[in-house]
Every structure is written in C-alpha cells, then in structure tokens.
Amino acid sequence: MIFHQSMVIPSLYTSEEQAVIERWLHSGPVYPGRDKLDDSNKVAEIALSCAQNQLPRSVSITKDGGATLNRKTWDSPVPLRDKVLFPIHLFEVDRDDAHPETICPESTFATFLPGYNIYVITISQASETSYGYFDMAIDFFEAIDDADYIASNARLILKAWWRFQQKELNKPRWNKLLKSGLIEANSALRLRDEVWNRVENVHAVA
Numbered sequence: 457m458i459f460h461q462s463m464v465i466p467s468l469y470t471s472e473e474q475a476v477i478e479r480w481l482h483s484g485p486v487y488p489g490r491d492k493l494d495d496s497n498k499v500a501e502i503a504l505s506c507a508q509n510q511l512p513r514s515v516s517i518t519k520d521g522g523a524t525l526n527r528k529t530w531d532s533p534v535p536l537r538d539k540v541l542f543p544i545h546l547f548e549v550d551r552d553d554a555h556p557e558t559i560c561p562e563s564t565f566a567t568f569l570p571g572y573n574i575y576v577i578t579i580s581q582a583s584e585t586s587y588g589y590f591d592m593a594i595d596f597f598e599a600i601d602d603a604d605y606i607a608s609n610a611r612l613i614l615k616a617w618w619r620f621q622q623k624e625l626n627k628p629r630w631n632k633l634l635k636s637g638l639i640e641a642n643s644a645l646r647l648r649d650e651v652w653n654r655v656e657n658v659h660a661v662a
Contacts, residue, residue, distance in 0.1 A: 464571035468537045473502055477572065485595035485613070487620045488587040500578045500591035501530055503567035506538035510545065511591070512561035512582035527582065528590050543567040543578075545637035546610055547644045549630040551581070561634055566610050573599045575606060577613045607638050611647055618651045628652075 465474060480486065480495040504511065513527035532538050543565040551560040563580045574596040584590050594617055597609040621627035629652035633641050 468534055468540060468570060469502065470533050473498070473533075477502070477569070480593065481572070481574075481596065485616065486592070487594065487617070487624070488592070489625055490620075493587060493589055493592055496592045496594065497589040499576060499593035500580070500589075502532075502537070503541065503569065503576045503578055503593060504543055504565060504580065504591055505530065505532040506541060507543040507545075507565065510543075510563070511580045512548070512563050514582040528584070540570060541567055544606065545635075546577075546607075546614075546639045547633060547637050547641070548635040549644070550632045550634055551586075551630050562630070563635075564610070564614060564639075566606055566638070568599055575599050575609070577610055579617070603638060607643075611639060611643065615647055615651060618648065622651060 469477065476495050476498045480499045483491065483495065486493065486496040508529055511527065544567065546564040546566055548561050548563040551562045561582050565578045565580070566575045567578065568575050575598075576593050576596045578591060578593050580591045581587070582590075595613045597613070600606075618627075622629075629648055633644055636644065639647075
C-alpha cells in the first residue's frame with residue numbers, strides 16, 4: 457500500500473499518538489529509573505500492536521485449575537496500521553539469573569514507523585514488575601531498508617541499554633538466549649559479554 461508522504465502520518469496515527477511520538481523522539485534514549493516511561497510504553501504499543509501474539513507472556517494457574525495469561529493486550533485505534541507496520545524480531549533472552557527454574561523472557565523488536573522514517577527499538581517482558589510496563593520503546597535510528605544496517609544500529613542501542621542496566625540499575629547479565637531473530641545468537645552473546653565481562657574484569661583488577 458502506497459501513501460502520499462503528506463498523508464502517511466494522519467493515516468496511521470491519531471493526533472494524540474502523533475504528540476506522544478514527537479515527545480518521545482525528543483526525549484530518547486529512554487531508560488527506567490531515570491526517565492518517565494509513559495510515552496515510551498505508548499510508542500511501544502503503537503509499534504508492536506500487530507505482534508502481540510509474539511510477545512512474552514506468563515501463565516498463572518487459578519484455584520479451579522484454569523490458566524490465565526498475564527499480559528496486557530490492546531486494540532489499535534487505527535486498524536490500517538496493523539497492515540502496514542511489521543515489527544522485526546531481533547532476539548529473546550532469559551533475564552532471570554537468580555532462579556534457574558524460572559524463565560523471565562525479554563524480547564526485542566525493531567519496527568519501522570512510516571512517516572517518521574525511523575526504526576523504533578522496543579523491549580518486552582512477560583511481567584510489568586521490573587519497569588511498571590510490559591513494553592517500552594527505548595531508542596530509535598534513521599531508517600534504511602537494509603538488514604545489516606538495522607541489525608548494526610539495533611546492537612548499538614541494546615549495548616547502551618545493557619550498560620545502563622548494569623551501571624545504574626545493578627542488573628546482572630542475562631542468563632541465556634531463548635530465541636534468535638535478525639540478530640544471530642553468537643552476535644547477541646558477544647554483545648552481552650562485551651558489556652558484563654568488561655565490568656567483571658575491571659572489578660577483578662581492582
């Protein structure tokens with residue numbers, strides 16, 4: 457489907473969403489514990505609406521033996537958007553190091569936002585406990601339709617995200633890779649080790 461450039465933004469985003477996206481663009485990168493995450497969450501929901509069945513979710517067993525999926529779902533106020541936005545799965549990791557019997561999946565996606573000519577990098581978890589939201593848009597980069605370019609820029613953003621987690625939030629390294637996507641397993645693992653191994657080596661020298 458082809459839009460005239462002047463029609464793209466009003467065709468795919470409500471006026472309220474446009475205001476949210478523009479505020480978020482001027483505030484990035486957005487990190488928990490440092491920044492307000494309301495706009496980050498709304499931008500993530502815009503980007504991930506058509507990929508909700510791919511997002512991490514946890515299951516609770518009720519007293520009667522039934523199962524309940526613990527994840528927020530939402531409807532897009534612009535149905536056309538779900539036919540135009542196609543989130544690219546980067547990879548999924550297990551964030552839980554302390555409890556080997558528990559898996560805490562965290563998925564990352566890159567989504568092109570037409571009209572703004574950017575790729576948005578989002579983080580999604582199976583619980584809102586860590587950050588107050590299931591889904592967050594943490595940063596963006598200018599769009600070029602090239603897989604290597606997308607993966608390279610996404611790696612830079614995720615490396616900065618992990619460094620902030622380690623330094624400011626004292627987060628331990630994530631446990632294991634659960635699923636690879638555009639960013640291959642070896643690349644994701646090397647990126648993780650560049651962040652946490654460097655810190656561990658500095659501590660060892662000290």
